[in-house]
Every structure is written in structure tokens, then in C-alpha cells.
Amino acid sequence: MTIRPVRALAWRAIVVVAVAVIALLVATRASSSAPQPVTNSTQPTTWQLPRLSGGGVVRMSDLHGHPVVLDFFASWCTSCRGELPGMVAVAHDLAGKVTFAGVDSLENGEGLAMARRYGITGWPLARDIGGVQDSGLHDALGARGMPLTAFYSSSGRLVSVVMGAISEDDLRSRISSLFGIAS
Numbered sequence: 001m002t003i004r005p006v007r008a009l010a011w012r013a014i015v016v017v018a019v020a021v022i023a024l025l026v027a028t029r030a031s032s033s034a035p036q037p038v039t040n041s042t043q044p045t046t047w048q049l050p051r052l053s054g055g056g057v058v059r060m061s062d063l064h065g066h067p068v069v070l071d072f073f074a075s076w077c078t079s080c081r082g083e084l085p086g087m088v089a090v091a092h093d094l095a096g097k098v099t100f101a102g103v104d105s106l107e108n109g110e111g112l113a114m115a116r117r118y119g120i121t122g123w124p125l126a127r128d129i130g131g132v133q134d135s136g137l138h139d140a141l142g143a144r145g146m147p148l149t150a151f152y153s154s155s156g157r158l159v160s161v162v163m164g165a166i167s168e169d170d171l172r173s174r175i176s177s178l179f180g181i182a183s
Contacts, residue, residue, distance in 0.1 A: 041130075045158050047137050047140075048059050048060070050129065051126060052104050052111060052112050059162065060127070062124075063101060064156050066099045067097075067098050067099070067152065067154050068101060069082075069098060069101075069150075069152075069175070069179065070102065071103050072153075073103075073146070073147055074107050074146050074159070075104075075108075076109055077106075077146040080146055080147045083165045086169075089104040090168060090175070093183045094181065101124045102125045102126070103126045103138070104128065105135050106134065108133075112125070143161070146165075148163055148164075149166050149171070150162075151175075151178055157181065160174065
């Protein structure tokens with residue numbers, strides 16, 4: 001009589017272990033097929049940053065095909081406010097030839113409101129991450145202040161970085177000399 005309860009107990013243990021193993025396999029398979037979280041990067045030529053508004057990311061690799069002008073700005077930056085009207089004008093004039101994108105960096109205010117105030121509505125806009133003060137990509141480009149403008153070839157190669165404000169005429173001249181595109 002003692003053999004039967006022991007055998008029943010053993011079978012119950014085997015069933016419990018089998019159910020646990022199956023549950024573990026199902027959980028492992030579900031987690032491996034689930035979308036993986038986005039990994040952000042602040043590497044100068046392979047950067048991937050969160051969008052300034054809404055979800056998703058802005059990637060350098062998505063901007064290939066045309067030369068890229070990447071403008072770093074912050075709402076507190078008076079020099080940024082001075083250069084943005086010219087930047088927007090050049091972007092408008094060179095639409096379809098040069099891609100403009102913006103990175104809100106070193107921010108302590110409302111970068112999105114600033115971008116909208118200056119008419120930056122068609123550019124991909126990202127939020128810088130990491131670094132000392134959400135300035136990872138900004139810092140990786142060797143910058144010490146704001147604003148900053150980075151120029152990338154159509155294949156995504158970093159070709160030039162301008163530290164400080166850039167005038168509309170200088171921006172047009174640089175785009176012409178770097179990429180052979182006149183406005």
C-alpha cells in the first residue's frame with residue numbers, strides 16, 4: 001500500500017516539472033520573437049537618437065541618399081535663434097537636394113517649441129542623449145558650445161563640422177563647396 005502513494009506522488013512531480021519546462025520554453029520563444037528595444041547610439045556616423053516629438057527614432061542611416069546638414073540647437077541658445085531663419089531658408093531652397101535634420105542638445109527648456117517657432121516642421125528632429133547634459137552626439141563631434149552644424153555626404157560620411165553660428169551665406173557657400181550644390 002505504501003508503494004502506490006509514492007508512485008502517484010512521483011507522477012505528479014513529473015507532470016509539474018514537465019509543465020514548468022513547457023511554460024519556460026513558451027516564454028523563451030515569445031521573448032525572442034518579440035520586438036527588441038531600440039538601441040540608441042551617439043556615434044558620429046552611425047547615430048540613432050529618439051525623436052524629439054512622439055515615439056520612434058531618427059537614424060543617420062535613414063537620411064542617406066542626399067547630403068545631410070545636421071543642425072544642433074537648444075531653446076536657451078541665442079546664437080541658435082540667430083542662425084535658424086537662414087538655416088530654414090536654405091533648407092527650403094534646397095529641398096530634394098540636401099536633407100536637413102535637427103538635434104535638440106544640451107536642452108533645459110522647450111526645444112520642440114523653438115523648432116516650431118522657427119518653422120522647422122519638415123525636418124526629422126531628434127533629442128540628443130547621454131553625455132554630460134543630454135549631449136552625447138554633440139560631445140562625440142568634439143563640440144564645446146552651441147550651435148553646431150555637421151555636414152554628411154550622401155553616403156553618411158562626416159565631412160565637416162562647424163562650431164558656432166553659421167550665417168545663411170556661409171551655409172550656402174559650404175554646401176556648394178562640400179557637395180557641389182548651388183542654391
